[in-house]
Amino acid sequence: MKKSIAGLMKEPGAREGFEFVMEDMPADEEYRILDPPRVSGEVVNAGNHLAVSAVVLTRIEGVCARCLDPVVYPMRIEFEDMFIRQGGAETESGESEFYPLTEDWLDLGQCAWEHIVSALPMQLLCAEDCPGLCPHCGADLKKGPCGCRVRETDPRLAVLARLGSEFV
Numbered sequence: 001m002k003k004s005i006a007g008l009m010k011e012p013g014a015r016e017g018f019e020f021v022m023e024d025m026p027a028d029e030e031y032r033i034l035d036p037p038r039v040s041g042e043v044v045n046a047g048n049h050l051a052v053s054a055v056v057l058t059r060i061e062g063v064c065a066r067c068l069d070p071v072v073y074p075m076r077i078e079f080e081d082m083f084i085r086q087g088g089a090e091t092e093s094g095e096s097e098f099y100p101l102t103e104d105w106l107d108l109g110q111c112a113w114e115h116i117v118s119a120l121p122m123q124l125l126c127a128e129d130c131p132g133l134c135p136h137c138g139a140d141l142k143k144g145p146c147g148c149r150v151r152e153t154d155p156r157l158a159v160l161a162r163l164g165s166e167f168v
Ligand SMILES: [Zn+2]
Pocket: 064, 065, 066, 067, 068, 069, 125, 126, 127, 130, 131, 132
């Protein structure tokens, strides 16, 4: 969504709200976007720069990193981006990052998409304590024990156990 800034640029303090739904989403290999992201917020002419603040709402679907079950993950992303005309007013020193204003419009769809991508989780879990799949038979351990009788001993624990018996 490209928003014209012609009106906003006229006077400091001017503000314009926006709300749009992102229809044409770039594909992401790992996740499916279930709901077209809804973006709402406002652009403020803050004197020497334009400040965009917005909220993105969407839901994505992926698979649990442990048991491979599908997981639906709701996302709510708040972001703020600042734009400044190149060669314009001086940039205040600080942590904030300014993007150059090169056109008479802001590509708010692009801003929102970048924030969605950086907010995507590294991995999804169907539950924090998902036990995953049995490494021996592949059974989904969430549904109960699989009956495998292999006793797994953590090598570090085995060392401790040996040390323990030596010091008795
Ligand atoms: Zn899981």
